[in-house]
Amino acid sequence: MKWLSHIALTGTIAYAVTADPLSAAAAAAGAVLPDRIEGTPQSVGWRTWRSRHRGWSHWPMLYLALIGALGCAETAPYYDPAFFSVLTWLCLGALMHIAEDAVCGKVPLLFPTQKVGIRLFTVGSLREYLFVLLCIFIVYAAQNILRI
Numbered sequence: 001m002k003w004l005s006h007i008a009l010t011g012t013i014a015y016a017v018t019a020d021p022l023s024a025a026a027a028a029a030g031a032v033l034p035d036r037i038e039g040t041p042q043s044v045g046w047r048t049w050r051s052r053h054r055g056w057s058h059w060p061m062l063y064l065a066l067i068g069a070l071g072c073a074e075t076a077p078y079y080d081p082a083f084f085s086v087l088t089w090l091c092l093g094a095l096m097h098i099a100e101d102a103v104c105g106k107v108p109l110l111f112p113t114q115k116v117g118i119r120l121f122t123v124g125s126l127r128e129y130l131f132v133l134l135c136i137f138i139v140y141a142a143q144n145i146l147r148i
């Protein structure tokens with residue numbers, strides 16, 4: 001998916017779940033984190049980028065481990081709930097990015113080299129934007145149904 005799609009869908013889901021703009025913003029920032037980590041073809045060169053593309057930076061276990069470590073820090077004396085909430089939503093945004101990439105290609109699952117996913121659309125296509133709009137509509141509808 002394009003970054004615009006990742007940010008729009010992830011931010012919408014996070015806001016629907018939390019109703020907290022800060023958490024939604026953190027998730028939206030995390031929604032581009034895996035791609036930022038792997039770099040761009042312009043910044044690292046085409047071959048390097050291609051070899052890294054959707055590799056360990058898109059490995060969900062990495063972000064789950066970070067969320068677990070953040071949860072363990074709850075008892076630490078330096079623990080600040082707001083700061084750790086932002087970090088947690090950053091990681092959750094990265095996890096949503098990976099899930100969103102899994103519907104337009106393959107991403108790692110249990111191991112960094114194991115790739116799973118389906119290609120429902122091509123990245124940057126009209127189908128991608130329609131898919132994202134449909135998902136946002138479903139989130140909006142589900143949120144309104146659950147509130148009634």
Ligand SMILES: [Zn+2]
Nearest residue numbers: 034035058101
């Ligand atoms: Zn990606």
